[in-house]
Amino acid sequence: MSEPAQPAGHEPRQATGGQPRDAALEGIDIRKSYGGVVALDDATFRAAPGEVHALVGENGAGKSTMIKALAGVIRPDEGQIRIRGEDVRLRSPEHALRRGVATVFQELTLLPRMTVAENLLIGREPRGHGRIIRRLEMPDVAAQLLAEHGVESVDAGELVENLALAQQQLVEIVGAVMREPSVLILDEPTSALARREVEWLFGLVRRLRDQGTCVVFTSHRWSEVTDLADRVTVFRNGTDVGTQEQISEEEAVRLMTGRQVSTAYVEPEEEPEREVVLEARELSASGLHGVSLSLHAGEVLGIGGLEGQGQRELFHALYGLAPADGEIEIRGERKRLHNPREAIAAGIAFIPQDRKAEGLLLPMSVRDNLTLPILRRVAASGVLRPAAERGAAREMIDRLHIDARRPGQPVGTLSGGNQQKVLLGRWLLADSHILLLYDVTRGVDVATKQDIYSLILDLAREGRAILFYSSDTEEIAHLCHRVLVLREGAIAQELQGEISSEEIIGASFREETHA
Amino acid sequence: MLERAEPLRGLGRSAGWVAARRQQIAAQNAPLVVAGALLVAMLVIYIVLYSVSLGSFPGAFEAASITNHAMPLCLAALGQTLVILTRGIDLSIGGMMDVSNSLAALKLHGGFGVEALWTVLILLIGAGGGLLNGVLVAFGRLQPILVTLGTFSIFQGVALWILPSPGGHVAGGYTNFFLDPKAPSALVWVVILGLAWAVLRRSRLGVNIYAIGNDENAARANSVPVLRTKVLAYALAGLLAAGAGIALATTTTGGDATAGDVFTLSSIAAVVVGGVSLFGGRGSGVGALCGAFVLTLLVDVLFFANIDPLFQPFYQGLFLVVAVGASTLLGRHLVRRR
Numbered sequence: 120m121s122e123p124a125q126p127a128g129h130e131p132r133q134a135t136g137g138q139p140r141d142a143a144l145e146g147i148d149i150r151k152s153y154g155g156v157v158a159l160d161d162a163t164f165r166a167a168p169g170e171v172h173a174l175v176g177e178n179g180a181g182k183s184t185m186i187k188a189l190a191g192v193i194r195p196d197e198g199q200i201r202i203r204g205e206d207v208r209l210r211s212p213e214h215a216l217r218r219g220v221a222t223v224f225q226e227l228t229l230l231p232r233m234t235v236a237e238n239l240l241i242g243r244e245p246r247g248h249g250r251i252i253r254r255l256e257m258p259d260v261a262a263q264l265l266a267e268h269g270v271e272s273v274d275a276g277e278l279v280e281n282l283a284l285a286q287q288q289l290v291e292i293v294g295a296v297m298r299e300p301s302v303l304i305l306d307e308p309t310s311a312l313a314r315r316e317v318e319w320l321f322g323l324v325r326r327l328r329d330q331g332t333c334v335v336f337t338s339h340r341w342s343e344v345t346d347l348a349d350r351v352t353v354f355r356n357g358t359d360v361g362t363q364e365q366i367s368e369e370e371a372v373r374l375m376t377g378r379q380v381s382t383a384y385v386e387p388e389e390e391p392e393r394e395v396v397l398e399a400r401e402l403s404a405s406g407l408h409g410v411s412l413s414l415h416a417g418e419v420l421g422i423g424g425l426e427g428q429g430q431r432e433l434f435h436a437l438y439g440l441a442p443a444d445g446e447i448e449i450r451g452e453r454k455r456l457h458n459p460r461e462a463i464a465a466g467i468a469f470i471p472q473d474r475k476a477e478g479l480l481l482p483m484s485v486r487d488n489l490t491l492p493i494l495r496r497v498a499a500s501g502v503l504r505p506a507a508e509r510g511a512a513r514e515m516i517d518r519l520h521i522d523a524r525r526p527g528q529p530v531g532t533l534s535g536g537n538q539q540k541v542l543l544g545r546w547l548l549a550d551s552h553i554l555l556l557y558d559v560t561r562g563v564d565v566a567t568k569q570d571i572y573s574l575i576l577d578l579a580r581e582g583r584a585i586l587f588y589s590s591d592t593e594e595i596a597h598l599c600h601r602v603l604v605l606r607e608g609a610i611a612q613e614l615q616g617e618i619s620s621e622e623i624i625g626a627s628f629r630e631e632t633h634a
Numbered sequence: 635m636l637e638r639a640e641p642l643r644g645l646g647r648s649a650g651w652v653a654a655r656r657q658q659i660a661a662q663n664a665p666l667v668v669a670g671a672l673l674v675a676m677l678v679i680y681i682v683l684y685s686v687s688l689g690s691f692p693g694a695f696e697a698a699s700i701t702n703h704a705m706p707l708c709l710a711a712l713g714q715t716l717v718i719l720t721r722g723i724d725l726s727i728g729g730m731m732d733v734s735n736s737l738a739a740l741k742l743h744g745g746f747g748v749e750a751l752w753t754v755l756i757l758l759i760g761a762g763g764g765l766l767n768g769v770l771v772a773f774g775r776l777q778p779i780l781v782t783l784g785t786f787s788i789f790q791g792v793a794l795w796i797l798p799s800p801g802g803h804v805a806g807g808y809t810n811f812f813l814d815p816k817a818p819s820a821l822v823w824v825v826i827l828g829l830a831w832a833v834l835r836r837s838r839l840g841v842n843i844y845a846i847g848n849d850e851n852a853a854r855a856n857s858v859p860v861l862r863t864k865v866l867a868y869a870l871a872g873l874l875a876a877g878a879g880i881a882l883a884t885t886t887t888g889g890d891a892t893a894g895d896v897f898t899l900s901s902i903a904a905v906v907v908g909g910v911s912l913f914g915g916r917g918s919g920v921g922a923l924c925g926a927f928v929l930t931l932l933v934d935v936l937f938f939a940n941i942d943p944l945f946q947p948f949y950q951g952l953f954l955v956v957a958v959g960a961s962t963l964l965g966r967h968l969v970r971r972r
Binding site: 228229234253 | 841844
């Protein structure tokens, strides 16, 4: 519920940009942590009526958390949210909506098995006698609404699940705008849109701004930020580091990366061997457009770029989890990877960020989890030999410093980092020579991270080839021999030699492809 | 798919636009179309088998018999539909039918006033039982299958306590009014149920139920009162189950505290045959009514096909698997044809 507004004369915190007197939406000194991880640390964000305000920052800088707090999805641990100068405690997105703050999230909130019309008009259906909803009229009403907002390409009578992602996004945006909010928040609204639809969105946003609406948006495309935003606020490490009207890309990148107190990274020393272990040519799938790469023995090849630029799709394609066009050669031999089993047989191991969903059997023991792919080796004619199994498990526990009291301990009782080690150990036992590491250190504590870093470099030294993606750009910059930066499902740039996270982020944002 | 470059205001639509729209609606309601087709096919088979084995066409008496026998399942299936649309399931329907069946056999005689009062009371008891399910599922955040499995047994126990051994009777006048054995007047109730469904589909509550079944979080984001709607869906299902129990007592003109048990599964079967998605958010109560009639006709068809009664469950099961499989394929075909 709303509390009395701050007394007049209350001085807002100093900000670097021009401070408008009347703010449409403010999040002041917001703190939010998940478990031990601090997502927002005294972050402040202010947006004024009649302006388009961009929120930019690296992955994990806290933009999404700030948006969720402003939209009522999460409740901040500390700090104050104000809408038009009035203190509010938002309970839910609907609550925010009633206060005039409409948000279009990255994950859409459409009802898939209902029509576009039913979605747009939910709660505001045309009604006849006795408040009976006139279902047959709904597609026409909705089509008219869509047309009023300049959307011609969406059939209002169609089920949402039959629409392309971009069309769904248009419906979602129109649905939010229809509610005539005083603040419209768009979280990565363009990531699913093609150029023409982006232009439509820009037109819409400018029109709303001219009518006095405050539009807040995030984008991974720098050109959109400069095209559209009246002001830009940069986030880094969970807090705001500046709000400016005119900001150059270099300045923004400098603000985004800052001078971080660097963790002690182990840097790769030797040049990798030149033997190509995995060669992918023109891999294409949904979200992935013609990616070619070669991975050498002993190499840690980084896959950089902002979140959701095709990294996951690339890893899934290489592990046979999602069908992809293109060619894959492993040690010079053409392979078609239809499923993970074929990928495993070809010596590929995939270690995902979500250990629970994609690999570990939590209630089972460390030993069982480790020896799962090598059961044949620890069994004699189909019967497991406990001694052999224990031996193999022990070896890995010691080698990887897995913090387990005994091999029989259920994996679910280990910490996240140790679970990740078990997963790594499993594939070491299976002698996988190509390791696909997808954001393996997310949610892992610093000490275990260090263990994992040195382990990765050890593995490379042994001659294994490693493809490495992390949402922490700093990690990629330090651990990898080479980095391929993905943008919109294609390789935007290849970086070699001394790589800095600034370079990676610069390449992630830049629009034109560099040779 | 149709390209939407046509005019927006009602007039001047090309024939192609109308045809495309019609096809779109048919495709979106493919399961309902298939369920209707299945009912027609079943009726044809029934009439053919009847006339072949008895040498005459079925008449008003047969129509009344089928309709009356279908009524309990129609009501139970409609209730089940409401819950399944929210992506839940109500296993307690059979138990609630036991309770209302027993009460009906004990109380539904002795004059208009008493009968009317007890009819209302039994329906309210049903709604109350459903309310309990709904509260446990919505506010208790318990699994629907678990909650309703529990209340199923509880209701069974209550029914046995009410009517320890089969007996009682329903007044003849009551039976003749609701489910006349000589004339298919009960078809009126079927039409009323169908219309009631159409109204529900066009009400706030109906929209909310479908929205929840689509995606609970998205529904919440669209200001749908998720908890309240769920509770209402379960309560209505309980009310309809109580009605089904009364109908059962009326057709059998007596009570049995275990007669309702089978309806838990047969209501789910009717819902599935009727093309309602067990994943929620898709399907129609009218389809469930079709499904209830298809399953009722099946019993007669098997009878006329001279199937040993002992083997009836075998063929019923076979039919269920084949019918659901075939209608799924047919539905997919209808959607793809566009």
